[in-house]
Amino acid sequence: MTTERILVVDDDPGLLTLMKLRLEAAGYQAIIAEGAEQALSRQQDDPCDVAIVDLKLQGINGIALLEKLLHRHPHLPVIILTAHGSIASAVEATKKGAYDYLTKPFDPKDLLHRIEKAIEVRRLRGEVEQLRSLVRERYDPGNIIASSDKMQHVLRQVAQIAVTDSTVCLYGESGTGKELIGKSIHAMSRRARGPFVAINCGAIPEGLLENELFGHVKGAYTGADQVHRGLLRQADGGTLFLDEIGELPHALQVKFLRVLQEQEFYPLGAGQPTRADFRLIAATNQDLWEAVCSGRFREDLYYRIHVIPVVLPPLRERQEDIPLLAHHFLQHFTDAVHKGVKGFSSEAMQLLMVYHWPGNVRELANVVERAVVLATADLITPDLILLGKQPSRPPTPKLLPFKDARASFERAYLVQVLTATRGNVSRAAELSRRHRAEIYRLLRKYGLEPTLFKDTPE
Numbered sequence: 238m239t240t241e242r243i244l245v246v247d248d249d250p251g252l253l254t255l256m257k258l259r260l261e262a263a264g265y266q267a268i269i270a271e272g273a274e275q276a277l278s279r280q281q282d283d284p285c286d287v288a289i290v291d292l293k294l295q296g297i298n299g300i301a302l303l304e305k306l307l308h309r310h311p312h313l314p315v316i317i318l319t320a321h322g323s324i325a326s327a328v329e330a331t332k333k334g335a336y337d338y339l340t341k342p343f344d345p346k347d348l349l350h351r352i353e354k355a356i357e358v359r360r361l362r363g364e365v366e367q368l369r370s371l372v373r374e375r376y377d378p379g380n381i382i383a384s385s386d387k388m389q390h391v392l393r394q395v396a397q398i399a400v401t402d403s404t405v406c407l408y409g410e411s412g413t414g415k416e417l418i419g420k421s422i423h424a425m426s427r428r429a430r431g432p433f434v435a436i437n438c439g440a441i442p443e444g445l446l447e448n449e450l451f452g453h454v455k456g457a458y459t460g461a462d463q464v465h466r467g468l469l470r471q472a473d474g475g476t477l478f479l480d481e482i483g484e485l486p487h488a489l490q491v492k493f494l495r496v497l498q499e500q501e502f503y504p505l506g507a508g509q510p511t512r513a514d515f516r517l518i519a520a521t522n523q524d525l526w527e528a529v530c531s532g533r534f535r536e537d538l539y540y541r542i543h544v545i546p547v548v549l550p551p552l553r554e555r556q557e558d559i560p561l562l563a564h565h566f567l568q569h570f571t572d573a574v575h576k577g578v579k580g581f582s583s584e585a586m587q588l589l590m591v592y593h594w595p596g597n598v599r600e601l602a603n604v605v606e607r608a609v610v611l612a613t614a615d616l617i618t619p620d621l622i623l624l625g626k627q628p629s630r631p632p633t634p635k636l637l638p639f640k641d642a643r644a645s646f647e648r649a650y651l652v653q654v655l656t657a658t659r660g661n662v663s664r665a666a667e668l669s670r671r672h673r674a675e676i677y678r679l680l681r682k683y684g685l686e687p688t689l690f691k692d693t694p695e
Contacts, residue, residue, distance in 0.1 A: 241356050242266045244285035246276040246302065247318070248295050256289070263349050273297035277305060284310060287355045289348075292319040292326055292338075300330050307334045312362040314355035318343075381414075381421065382565050385555035391418070394547055399425035404497075406482075406542050407520040409549030412599030415520040416480060418549065423476040428516055431475025434468050439484030447489055448505060457506025469502055472515040482542065483523035483534060490535045497541045517542065552594040552601065559589055562598060566605040567617070578609055581617045588622045648683045651676075660687040 243265045245256045253269045260267040268285055270276035273294055280288070288306055292299035303315050314336035319326060330338060336355050339348060381392060398405055399422045407415040416435060423433045441449060452467025468477065479485070485493065496502045497517065501510040519542045528534035552559065563581065571578045581589070585608075594600055608621040637645070650669075658664040662680075665687075666673040680687065 240264075240266065241287065242268055242283070242285040243352060244268045244270065244276060244280055244288040246270045246273065246288065246294065246299075247291040248272060249291070252291075259345055259348070260352075265352070273302040273305070276302060277309075280306060280310065280313075285313070286359055287352055288313055288315045289352075290315055290317055292317050292330065300326070300333060303330055303333060303335055312359060314359050316351060316355060381417065382561050383555070383558050384561060385550075385557050387550040387555050388558060391547060391549060395421055396425070398422055398545055398547070400427070401545075402427070402516055404517045404542055404544040405519070406525070406544070406546050407518065407549060408525075408546060409520075409522065410551050410597055411522050412597030413549040413551060414598050415549060416478060418547070419476070419478045419518045419520065422518060423478075423516075426476070426516065428475050431515075432472055433476050433478065434472040434515075435478040435480060436468055437480040439481040443486040443489070446486070447492070450489070451492070451502055451504050453505035454507045457504070461506070465504075467504060469496065469513045469515070470504075470511060473513045475515060476518055477515045478518045478520065480520045481522065482519040483521040483525055483528050485534075487533075487535070490538050494535065494538045494541060497538075552597045556590060559601070560586060562601055563589055563605055566602045567609065570606045570609040574609060576609060576612065577615055578612050578617060579615045582619065584619045585617045585622050588619055588624065592624050644683075647679060648685075651679055651683060651685055655685065655687060662687050 243260050245253060245260070245267060246269075247253050247256070248271055250271065253271065257267040257269055268279055268283075270279055273296060276288070276290070279285075290299045290302055290306075294302065297305075299317055299319075303317070306313055306315060315334070317330045317335045317338040318341060319330075319338055320341050328338075336358065337351055339351060381388075383389060383392060395418060405419075405422060407418055409415050419435070420433060423429060436446075436449060438446065448465065448467070450467050450469055452465045452470060453461050455461060455464050492502070496513070499510075500514060501512045503510050525534055525539055525543065529536045529539050552562075563586070567578060567580070589601070589604075596603070604622060604624065605617075607623055608617045611621050651665075654665045654669050658668065662676055663673055666676045669676070679685075
């Protein structure tokens with residue numbers, strides 16, 4: 238049985254009684270109100286899931302009540318009840334936000350069907366809003382893990398940038414979180430309700446990249462049996478994130494420049510241009526100006542995207558963030574694999590702090606994930622911190638005492654010089670610039686026989 242609450246507003250007591258009986262028979266809770274003031278009071282005390290409002294009410298009419306209800310509860314589906322002669326007013330109500338309207342007399346089955354659909358719409362609206370709220374929370378700069386001065390400076394920039402519609406170019410090494418910052422800018426912008434469309438320009442071959450960006454019309458080429466909406470159209474009303482824009486092929490640089498200048502483009506095979514309204518956030522791990530100077534990147538496109546540059550520091554330049562990030566990833570991965578790992582030993586954390594992190598935050602996340610998976614106790618220990626390209630750290634060479642290290646060197650040197658002189662002690666003394674007596678003394682000390690080297694091949 239359903240438990241949704243349906244608010245019914247009408248100044249006809251007989252209709253209210255009939256509606257209450259029908260709704261309760263269908264398993265709904267019917268909340269009846271004989272006028273606008275009563276309806277607003279009851280909706281305020283205990284919000285309903287759907288409202289059914291008569292258009293012709295005494296005092297505040299149905300449209301005025303509709304506006305007040307939606308002002309207080311924007312996601313509330315409102316069904317307007319109207320007589321045949323008031324269809325124009327019902328249409329006006331839908332323009333002002335009514336979910337649907339129903340003419341009197343109405344079919345009870347039709348009413349219940351519309352209520353069912355309205356409840357589904359409300360549920361979907363709630364889910365969408367919840368997801369939007371989660372996205373805003375996830376990508377709010379205040380929730381990005383960073384305590385270093387350099388990253389705090391970046392986040393202050395992000396807060397200023399987000400409220401504008403200006404093009405942003407994010408610079409930073411691979412793994413520094415350029416897409417995360419891009420999503421933060423989008424989530425805080427006026428385009429937050431629109432799509433965030435991301436593509437890595439360096440990960441797709443040139444021929445496919447043009448099709449991915451611009452799309453194509455049906456019949457544009459062999460096999461194009463249906464229309465393909467490119468990413469530019471998909472980003473309409475939202476944000477387009479072009480990662481590694483420095484890898485954009487030269488021919489596409491020309492076409493993309495036109496997109497930025499005209500806000501329109503031609504899908505493959507199209508005779509008419511298509512317009513797209515999006516905000517561009519570009520990202521690169523290259524020095525784009527150096528690419529311009531070397532002829533790999535168009536200067537006019539450079540100035541189009543280099544409107545607001547933001548530089549993300551590498552992890553090695555924000556060491557104070559490493560413990561915060563490490564514990565964040567630890568919590569994330571322990572939850573994911575259902576382990577009870579509580580933290581890092583001091584030695585393990587020291588390894589994380591002194592490492593240079595060429596892969597930046599992404600590499601740190603991978604290292605922590607691997608450590609969590611391999612952990613058998615409640616602390617991450619140094620042997621679980623696998624750094625660099627090797628699957629494990631090479632063993633540290635054993636440090637010999639000075640006396641033993643010197644003896645090892647002297648014996649190896651004697652073998653080398655005797656091999657070169659084929660056991661000739663006089664010649665060995667000359668090459669090593671030592672007295673012959675000293676060479677004999679060393680030979681006795683290390684048990685080496687010069688005659689054994691006479692047959693050594695040159």
